[in-house]
Amino acid sequence: MAGKIKQMIDTIISQRAKDNAMLAGIIKTKLMLKGIDPNKFTPQSADDLAIISKLEALMKEL
Amino acid sequence: MNIKTAYSMKTDLHEVVADIKAQLDDFDIKLIVFFASSAFHPAEIAERMEAAFPAVETFGCSTAGEIVTGKMLTKSVVAMAFNSQAIKNCKVDVLEDLNKESFRAFNAFERHFGKTMKEMDPKQYVGIMLVDGLSGKEEMIMDRMGDLTNVIFIGGSAGDDLKFASTYVYANGKSYANAAVLAILEPGVEFSFVKTQSFCELPQKLVVTKANEFKREVLEFNNKPAAVAYAEAVGTSVADAPNHFMHHPVGLVFEGEPFVRSPQQIKGDKMLFYCSVKEGMELSLLESTDIIASTKKALEDARKEPGGISGIVNFNCILRTLELGQKKLAEDYGKLFEAEPTVGFSTYGEQFIGHANQTAAMLILR
Numbered sequence: 001m002a003g004k005i006k007q008m009i010d011t012i013i014s015q016r017a018k019d020n021a022m023l024a025g026i027i028k029t030k031l032m033l034k035g036i037d038p039n040k041f042t043p044q045s046a047d048d049l050a051i052i053s054k055l056e057a058l059m060k061e062l
Numbered sequence: 063m064n065i066k067t068a069y070s071m072k073t074d075l076h077e078v079v080a081d082i083k084a085q086l087d088d089f090d091i092k093l094i095v096f097f098a099s100s101a102f103h104p105a106e107i108a109e110r111m112e113a114a115f116p117a118v119e120t121f122g123c124s125t126a127g128e129i130v131t132g133k134m135l136t137k138s139v140v141a142m143a144f145n146s147q148a149i150k151n152c153k154v155d156v157l158e159d160l161n162k163e164s165f166r167a168f169n170a171f172e173r174h175f176g177k178t179m180k181e182m183d184p185k186q187y188v189g190i191m192l193v194d195g196l197s198g199k200e201e202m203i204m205d206r207m208g209d210l211t212n213v214i215f216i217g218g219s220a221g222d223d224l225k226f227a228s229t230y231v232y233a234n235g236k237s238y239a240n241a242a243v244l245a246i247l248e249p250g251v252e253f254s255f256v257k258t259q260s261f262c263e264l265p266q267k268l269v270v271t272k273a274n275e276f277k278r279e280v281l282e283f284n285n286k287p288a289a290v291a292y293a294e295a296v297g298t299s300v301a302d303a304p305n306h307f308m309h310h311p312v313g314l315v316f317e318g319e320p321f322v323r324s325p326q327q328i329k330g331d332k333m334l335f336y337c338s339v340k341e342g343m344e345l346s347l348l349e350s351t352d353i354i355a356s357t358k359k360a361l362e363d364a365r366k367e368p369g370g371i372s373g374i375v376n377f378n379c380i381l382r383t384l385e386l387g388q389k390k391l392a393e394d395y396g397k398l399f400e401a402e403p404t405v406g407f408s409t410y411g412e413q414f415i416g417h418a419n420q421t422a423a424m425l426i427l428r
Contacts, residue, residue: 016212023184023212025317026415030208032316033201033416035340039317061180061209 003043008055009036034058064148064251065373065403065427069130069140075102078139079110086143091115093149093247095190095375096122096141096232097129097407100222104230104237107139112235121154121233121243123192126221126380127408132400134383134392134408136223142373142405148427151175151248154233158241160199168210171246179211182246188253188425190375191217193242195229195410198278200417201338203242208415213246216255216425218377218409229410249427252369256424257414258360259322260382261348263315266295268345275338279329283345287331295347304328308381311420312345320348324381324419336411336419353382354394357422361398369428374399376406378422383408 009031017024028038036051068085070078082096094115098107104124111120122141130140153174155167168179175182189207193200200219207215220229230237268291272282283291293303296310304327313320323337323345339345365371376399386392399406406424414423 026184026212026214029316029319029415030205032314033208033321034205035342037316037344058209 002046004047005045005051005055006041006043008052008059009038009041012055012058013038064145066143067131067141067403067405068143069128069135069138071135071138073137075106075110078102079114082139082141083114086141089143090145091118091143092146093144093152094118094120094141095405096120096139097125097405098122098139099128099137100124100225100229101137102139104232108232108237109235111232119152119154121192121245123218123220123231123243123407124222124229125407126223126410127383129376129378129396129399129404129406129408131402131404132396134386134396140405140407142375142403144373147250148372149247150250152245154243154245156231156233156238156241156243157203158238160194160197160203160240160242165206165210167244175246175248179213182211182213184212184214186248187213188247188249189213189215190245190247190425191215191242191413192231193217193219193413194231194240195219195221196226197240200411200413204413204416214255214415215413216377216423217413218407218423219411221380221408221410224380251372252428254364254367254426254428255414256360256364256426257421258357259320259418259421260351260353260356261311261313261320261322261420262351263313263320264347264349266347268292268295268312268347270339270341270343270345273339273341275340278335278338280333280335280339281331288333289328289331292325292333300328308385309350311348313348314343315346320346321416321418322348322420337417350385353386354391354398357395358398364426371402371426371428373427374402374404374406375425376404376422377409377412377424378406379412379420380408380410381420382422
């Protein structure tokens, strides 16, 4: 299902940052350092299992 | 004054510690951070600093050079003391044996502060990390800590004056190798960060198409042998490419902010870096600019923020220190920090959100 990565990224940012813009920036930077550029994914982006796996691990910490 | 610095250039360790103790004698200390030249025996410096300040949390590490208010030094010990108005609460713990991924230290922090790491407000708490600079584990630690907490960790990789033999972190009166000291501080003042790296981004892109991230090796950029692709990007030969490493590292650039990855050496067609690089990352070629001018600007911007600056802890990459030394600008760099109490050291790597190279990462206390 396309767009899953974008959806997961948005969930992680909203749950970790809770409307705090500075924190949202930090979380995006952390994703970038994991090799996941949060600005590159759209609702139409194809699913990448390796990236989804990394995001699933992160979501477990929420 | 809530923060005070001290330093000693004496060569006898007993005299060094006595000298520092005398400089901090009339100060009501809550916490001491110290950085010591690798000329001093690690177990002894750790033990003697703890013994000299028994009622106080002390932690630190070995260095590739030291920084104290207004000065860049070598073969010294520098220290920053915080009173209880600067630091309301703190807890120091050690991640021993970085080959085992265990964050038992976080349990200690949670017990001490009475809340989970997830609950800790990053505006109220700040983390400092000092890590064995030869461990190669900085990325793993920062990544895992970043998953577990929103508290921002800043820090540096311990050095050993460019011997690359053994580096140490200090806490609890002991020295540790293959370890990291983690400290969570609850400052009584506001705090912020400066991350400055004196580079501009060039248009050349190097996409990591094959890498061994645990060895910090890139095998291919842009589907070509890494060394060939890097040399092409710089506009030189593979043989000449190492001469460009210091002034043309690469960077993971996100929203205009580069996380520098410095090349270390070419091995056949592979390139070894001082920082891990992941497959799929798009890196930009960087070009060095003026360290003094860019650091001066970063500090001026920090000084303009409300509250002023009461103290700076500066984790400054050894590669920056070497470049400053080559250009005879070390004294000028030290003088950038003469206005406020400052302590720091020349590091084998810098940590702020992630691990980086050729960067000065600074904790600013207001």
